[in-house]
Amino acid sequence: METAALKNPLSEGLRLERTPEPCTVIIFGASGDLTMRKLIPALFSLAQQNLLPASFAVVGAARSPFSHDEFRDKMKSAIEEFADVGPQDANLVDSFVSGIYYNPSDPGKPDSFQNLDQLLSQIDKDRGTSGNRLFYLSTPPSLYAPICKALGQVQLHDSKGWTRIIIEKPFGRDLDSMRALNKDVLSVFEEDQVYRIDHYLGKETVQNIMVLRFANSIFEPLWSHHYIEHVQITAAESLGVEKRGGYYEQAGALRDMIQNHLFQVFTLVAMEPPVSLASNDVRDEKTKVVKAIRSFSHEEVPHFARRGQYGAGSINGKPVKGYREEDQVDPQSSTDTYAAVKLCVDNWRWAGTPFYLRSAKRMPKRISEIAIQFKRVPHGLFVDTEASSPTEPNRLIVRVQPDEGITVKFRAKLPGQAINIRNVNMDFDYGTSFGKKSPEAYERLLLDAMLGDSTLFARGDMVEASWELLMPVLDVWSEAAGDKFPNYAAGSWGPKESDDWLGSEERQWRRP
Amino acid sequence: MDNNQTATAGIDVPALEREIRSLWQQKAEESLEQQGQEVTRACVLNLIAYAPRVDASEIAKVISAVTSDHPSRSLVLLSQPEAPADSLSASVSSLCHSAGAGRQQVCSEQILVTAAGKRVQQLPSAVRPLLVSDLETALWWRAEPDFEDSVFQELVELAYRVILDSAYFSDPSKTLPKMAEFVQGRKAEHAFSDLAWSRLSPFRRQLAAFYDVPEYRSHLDRLGHMEIVCGRRREEALPVQALLVAAWFTARLGWKPLGKFEWPEARTGQVRLDAGGRPIQIVVKTTAAEPGLESVQLVAGGDPTASFRVSLSQDRSHVQQEIRLGSSTRAGKIQRYQKRAEDYLLARELEVLGHDRVYEQSLAAAPSLV
Numbered sequence: 001m002e003t004a005a006l007k008n009p010l011s012e013g014l015r016l017e018r019t020p021e022p023c024t025v026i027i028f029g030a031s032g033d034l035t036m037r038k039l040i041p042a043l044f045s046l047a048q049q050n051l052l053p054a055s056f057a058v059v060g061a062a063r064s065p066f067s068h069d070e071f072r073d074k075m076k077s078a079i080e081e082f083a084d085v086g087p088q089d090a091n092l093v094d095s096f097v098s099g100i101y102y103n104p105s106d107p108g109k110p111d112s113f114q115n116l117d118q119l120l121s122q123i124d125k126d127r128g129t130s131g132n133r134l135f136y137l138s139t140p141p142s143l144y145a146p147i148c149k150a151l152g153q154v155q156l157h158d159s160k161g162w163t164r165i166i167i168e169k170p171f172g173r174d175l176d177s178m179r180a181l182n183k184d185v186l187s188v189f190e191e192d193q194v195y196r197i198d199h200y201l202g203k204e205t206v207q208n209i210m211v212l213r214f215a216n217s218i219f220e221p222l223w224s225h226h227y228i229e230h231v232q233i234t235a236a237e238s239l240g241v242e243k244r245g246g247y248y249e250q251a252g253a254l255r256d257m258i259q260n261h262l263f264q265v266f267t268l269v270a271m272e273p274p275v276s277l278a279s280n281d282v283r284d285e286k287t288k289v290v291k292a293i294r295s296f297s298h299e300e301v302p303h304f305a306r307r308g309q310y311g312a313g314s315i316n317g318k319p320v321k322g323y324r325e326e327d328q329v330d331p332q333s334s335t336d337t338y339a340a341v342k343l344c345v346d347n348w349r350w351a352g353t354p355f356y357l358r359s360a361k362r363m364p365k366r367i368s369e370i371a372i373q374f375k376r377v378p379h380g381l382f383v384d385t386e387a388s389s390p391t392e393p394n395r396l397i398v399r400v401q402p403d404e405g406i407t408v409k410f411r412a413k414l415p416g417q418a419i420n421i422r423n424v425n426m427d428f429d430y431g432t433s434f435g436k437k438s439p440e441a442y443e444r445l446l447l448d449a450m451l452g453d454s455t456l457f458a459r460g461d462m463v464e465a466s467w468e469l470l471m472p473v474l475d476v477w478s479e480a481a482g483d484k485f486p487n488y489a490a491g492s493w494g495p496k497e498s499d500d501w502l503g504s505e506e507r508q509w510r511r512p
Numbered sequence: 513m514d515n516n517q518t519a520t521a522g523i524d525v526p527a528l529e530r531e532i533r534s535l536w537q538q539k540a541e542e543s544l545e546q547q548g549q550e551v552t553r554a555c556v557l558n559l560i561a562y563a564p565r566v567d568a569s570e571i572a573k574v575i576s577a578v579t580s581d582h583p584s585r586s587l588v589l590l591s592q593p594e595a596p597a598d599s600l601s602a603s604v605s606s607l608c609h610s611a612g613a614g615r616q617q618v619c620s621e622q623i624l625v626t627a628a629g630k631r632v633q634q635l636p637s638a639v640r641p642l643l644v645s646d647l648e649t650a651l652w653w654r655a656e657p658d659f660e661d662s663v664f665q666e667l668v669e670l671a672y673r674v675i676l677d678s679a680y681f682s683d684p685s686k687t688l689p690k691m692a693e694f695v696q697g698r699k700a701e702h703a704f705s706d707l708a709w710s711r712l713s714p715f716r717r718q719l720a721a722f723y724d725v726p727e728y729r730s731h732l733d734r735l736g737h738m739e740i741v742c743g744r745r746r747e748e749a750l751p752v753q754a755l756l757v758a759a760w761f762t763a764r765l766g767w768k769p770l771g772k773f774e775w776p777e778a779r780t781g782q783v784r785l786d787a788g789g790r791p792i793q794i795v796v797k798t799t800a801a802e803p804g805l806e807s808v809q810l811v812a813g814g815d816p817t818a819s820f821r822v823s824l825s826q827d828r829s830h831v832q833q834e835i836r837l838g839s840s841t842r843a844g845k846i847q848r849y850q851k852r853a854e855d856y857l858l859a860r861e862l863e864v865l866g867h868d869r870v871y872e873q874s875l876a877a878a879p880s881l882v
Binding site: 006008009010011012013014015019021022048050053054055089091092095127130427429 | 825
């Protein structure tokens with residue numbers, strides 16, 4: 001049997017789940033926080049789990065003038081400080097770090113990209129990385145287009161192996177900037193080379209939504225406007241803006257969370273079954289459901305969105321300051337730290353069942369969840385008695401973080417002669433049922449990108465469709481000063497206006 | 513972990529189930545009273561563990577560690593077939609683990625069934641009604657099986673996955689072919705695992721990783737010599753792990769054995785194979801070191817000659833690769849190595865939900881070598 005032209009016959013059946021082909025990962029913005037805290041620790045964790053390819057290298061690229069060894073020392077410290085992999089193995093750390101290189105890179109200096117090209121060719125020779133390259137843009141968004149252009153000028157977008165590029169969010173800050181950036185990126189790379197990362201999609205529970213829906217027969221028949229009254233998707237944080245006041249002033253909750261993370265989660269809950277798990281089949285369905293969302297005009301924004309900003313309050317018994325008192329924040333800021341939108345999906349499945357997406361800072365606790373609220377029983381056969389708890393609709397709650405799991409809430413009879421009814425929860429908890437730690441989102445997504453699986457990455461048309469939909473909200477909010485801000489206290493569940501808004505629709509926000 | 517235990521005489525299934533319910537009630541009350549938290553009862557599979565002639569605490573320790581990863585109803589079957597008196601009894605206990613700081617306790621249940629003398633034959637009928645319905649059942653047979661034995665056969669029938677450990681085989685050269693035949697006849701209904709095969713994983717990963725690099729892959733077609741160095745138990749001539757590695761290459765690369773392993777020297781065995789006209793020699797050198805692989809080296813002809821070696825580091829903490837192309841040497845991947853305990857290996861096997869086809873192919877190739 002000739003094996004040279006075939007795939008490796010010895011790797012079949014190894015319990016490595018999935019191992020990518022040899023490759024080099026090139027991180028732009030290598031001196032930044034994300035590289036130190038997330039990317040290098042995630043790559044090391046993959047190495048420790050033996051999930052990296054046999055021949056592998058990392059090249060850090062940034063403007064700072066490090067030598068290879070200086071950069072290796074820095075990354076070694078990052079691993080020691082931030083890698084959550086249990087006891088670290090010094091030999092393994094040294095072996096991993098020996099495969100890290102550095103190239104001073106400035107898109108304004110073409111020579112630096114020529115040098116990068118030469119370094120990558122040398123690494124291919126020395127380490128057998130086969131010309132496969134994964135670029136990771138972990139820089140300020142303003143550098144995305146110049147870096148892509150500089151890569152194109154030295155033909156690094158088209159090596160002898162495969163070439164892919166991961167782009168961190170935000171992918172634009174509005175529709176126009178997104179389109180401009182997309183045009184710049186796609187003038188160098190093909191769409192199937194571009195991986196727009198959304199780390200929310202790397203979370204185990206988010207991936208489990210598809211399994212819950214399409215690997216079980218009991219949920220899908222209920223999964224429509226016939227039985228679901230509405231859906232609430234919440235991403236609440238107890239933290240404020242910490243040291244990111246400068247960034248947050250330009251972003252706000254709608255841009256920072258809803259346009260990307262929560263829209264992605266929404267699509268997984270609302271999309272139709274894909275014809276296969278091939279990445280474009282899944283992403284086609286996700287895009288289709290975004291396109292089915294009813295658009296609204298500027299005048300209609302008050303019917304579809306609410307915003308807020310936290311003032312001083314207390315969390316966990318500790319007083320905390322208001323947003324306008326945070327570092328690098330304008331004392332008159334009208335940035336939204338609370339945003340909620342209502343999405344009406346005009347298709348056969350969801351007509352009449354709204355989706356509410358809500359994200360905020362300085363909530364009482366950190367929680368992300370999807371709450372599917374079912375319609376009430378059509379006829380109240382069991383009259384409430386004093387011993388019964390108030391009638392609540394059935395709910396299916398998918399907890400994304402923390403304590404990933406699924407809860408079904410239903411009503412049950414209390415033991416005894418009388419018919420007294422209580423609300424009870426049936427819980428599935430990942431930690432207790434599987435006793436296995438879920439991989440970090442960045443580990444999963446980096447591995448997927450190395451494997452060429454773009455299912456969990458956002459495609460350009462979906463990103464564009466989500467910006468298009470939200471533009472009226474952004475326009476109206478940017479024009480109206482936040483003169484009623486702050487309108488909720490830190491440590492509360494958000495502004496009263498938002499509660500009233502849902503109340504006017506005879507619904508209420510969950511207090512998860 | 514904590515462990516509450518109550519005993520009942522004989523196998524009275526309703527009484528055992530009552531005991532289990534009462535244990536849960538007791539655990540719930542204790543936990544609420546002492547920690548103010550409820551207990552979570554979790555069960556994702558039935559795990560039958562069969563172990564003859566061992567101490568109950570030894571096997572309970574392994575099962576307890578496994579249930580923290582795979583909460584299950586575990587049925588531990590301890591047998592003493594040679595005992596003069598016949599007996600069969602059972603007891604139940606709960607195994608609890610904390611799911612993390614400040615979180616609920618997660619508990620699962622263990623039923624210990626002890627059989628002696630002729631009543632060992634009744635173990636399968638005792639187990640059947642104790643399985644939780646609608647959950648998959650795995651059987652861990654911690655002994656050298658008698659493939660003709662009705663207890664073994666009946667317990668296999670209950671399980672979707674059968675986990676053996678050929679390290680318990682007194683003479684793998686004789687038992688492995690029998691096992692291959694048994695697996696061949698049953699693999700349509702059951703998936704089989706061998707913990708000895710699992711122990712090879714660090715070496716198999718490193719060996720396979722050489723040929724993930726396209727530049728090295730063509731050397732697979734020029735391999736001519738393979739040397740396996742392996743520690744062995746006193747009673748075995750050909751260590752089972754060496755045999756399994758040889759069988760793996762034979763199956764995966766389509767080699768045809770031209771004979772059986774021969775032993776020109778006491779500690780060195782060899783077998784010749786044919787790879788489509790190209791001769792291959794596999795040499796096994798056994799050492800007095802503890803049982804298990806020490807190194808595997810593959811040599812490919814051509815110009816330059818290439819050698820790919822995976823070996824345990826001197827301190828046995830890593831498995832490392834070394835590549836020689838002509839006169840130049842390249843260091844390869846290094847991977848942490850830990851000698852894994854039974855509970856770890858068992859827990860990993862329980863994560864495998866389907867057939868391990870490569871293992872089944874390799875097992876099927878083993879008889880042609882010995």
